[in-house]
Amino acid sequence: MIRVGIAGAAGYTAGELIRVLIAHPHVELRYLQSESHRGEPVGRVHRDLIYTNLRFSDLDMMDIDVLFLCMGHGMSAQFLERHRVPASVRIIDLSHDFRLRSRAGDFVYGLPEQNRKLIQGAWHVANPGCFATAIELGLLPLAKSGLLPDRVSVFGITGATGAGQKPTEETHYSHRAQNLSVYKVFSHQHLAEIRETLSGQDECLPTDIAFVPMRGCHARGIMVNAVFTSERDLSELQHIYAACYEEHPFTVVSDEPVYLKQVVNTNYCFIHIEQQGRNVLVTSVIDNLLKGASGQAVQNMNLMFGLEETTGLNLKASYF
Template sequence: MERIKVGIAGGSGYTGLELLRILHSHPLVEVIWISSESFAEKSLEEYCPAWVKRASLEFLSLSKQGVPSPVDVVFLALPHGESMSYLKLFGPEVKVIDLSADFRFKNREIYEKVYGITHLEPLALGEAVYGIPEIYRKEIAQARLVANPGCYPTSVIIPVYPLLKEGLVEEDIIVDSKSGVSGAGKKPQESTHFCEVYGSFKAYGVGKHRHQPEMEENLSELSGRRIRVTFVPHLLPVKRGILSTIYLKLRKEVSEQAIFELFKAYYQDRFWVRVFPPGSFPELKWVVGSNFIDIGFLKVDKQLILISAIDNLTKGASGQAVQNMNLMFGIDERIGLPENILYP
């Protein structure tokens, strides 16, 4: 099989570099170009010495040079609001996987309100498929434009979906998430200064994080009910990883075994989902670096506690994007994605 030709727009940030980590060793992919407006003409080796002796790419400037060589698929690893302006650079024969929030909402008004930006490509909102491969597998396979989900929503929608779909739980969901610092991006700011984070812990964006409406819109659509999410994200003093503790109310009596079976029915053939038996719970260290989402749960009377863990840059961003790419090109979703983690 001929290799898939890939371009990465916005390659110098954390998700861009994570895309490169994965795609560079993907056996069916060839990375044709990688762009960065800030680091144009800088070599990858110089920018990130981990690449010395391994790859000889150079960042190019899409704004100055235009699209340099035809590719089969482009990943947009760009800031929200900027990403959508790149869409028109690529003809309809080029598949696009967007890692920003620009195409995640069906409802343009919600997007514009949440992100405070006028949408430049409103027509594409209808075309875009929300890229959770475990749920929208068929739609992704036929999509030209995939909106890669937010990291927190990924950690929540996958475990909650089967329970909502089967009508087992109430509409009010509490999500207490904890994320590593890389979620805040590569640009230095006070909140990512080592001395402000190390040894500390805090909630942030309480009651106003942008991923809350994203979860609500998607879960409401998936369940056909109006889902309300109370969402409190926290900043963990680690580099990578999201662990979400989710509190649901059961609508009827269900055994833990039945819940376990339900998860198996939904996800047994989804390689990247690992459901733990009742009473076992995920830990960041078993997923960070891999594309897995690990799920554990416990029932206490009518309260159901779900715990999920992902790597925010892999399953929460670039790994899932490549998983989507695999589906879009008819490849097994396991191929080329990291399974291995570094332990200890």
């Protein structure tokens, strides 16, 4: 069994991680650390888990095999500075602290569709961001084929859980309900990791990505629409995408339009391509808390421990 500890276990991503790992056949949840809820039943915070006997606790890092860091951005690096993690313990970080090459150290960027072999041999993995995952998977086949155009316009909409559990003015029900708004236009924090992923080992990405993020009035799920021009016809583009993801179980290229209900509550990314003349639209949809966070973290854990990639992640979409 893989003995698991979770630091920062009271947030949204940790709640989803616990939900998935409870049913994982090769996992034993040892420690669920939360400074603000130490000793309390986990179900008091994660109300969908009231059926469990789990409690928040301190961490004993000598008694685990893998540590998930589910803390806020900037806090993972501080945690690792304050705590000595044994060399025998693998680490999967869900913050943005180690995603960029300039501060990654020995952390491998945890996008399996790009770095599966590196992840299999890694001890430390930096889980990608949610918008980054959706955009990268939507454009990665073009980048690998050298067909990424000079300019891509990207419009993405995310659910309220993407902003985390701490209430803000923008996540308040009266603001979010029956409302749409743009934010961080052309300057979203995930752009840096997107450019690094799509550029491969080059220093910079020659493609100009104009990204407009939007806040949706739904709880969870991301839809990304990437628009660009191409001289390739639709059948060739579909073949490129299908070949790129043929061996990756959680990324599916669909001939039909895709939508959020197909992927919410799953670790899947569904992709659809449309074309009119030279104009191309690539749509990708994911659950921001699963393929965009905790599900992908479990996928990475499976790879790191030599398990089948899909273990514990055969989740059905909340379709109805």
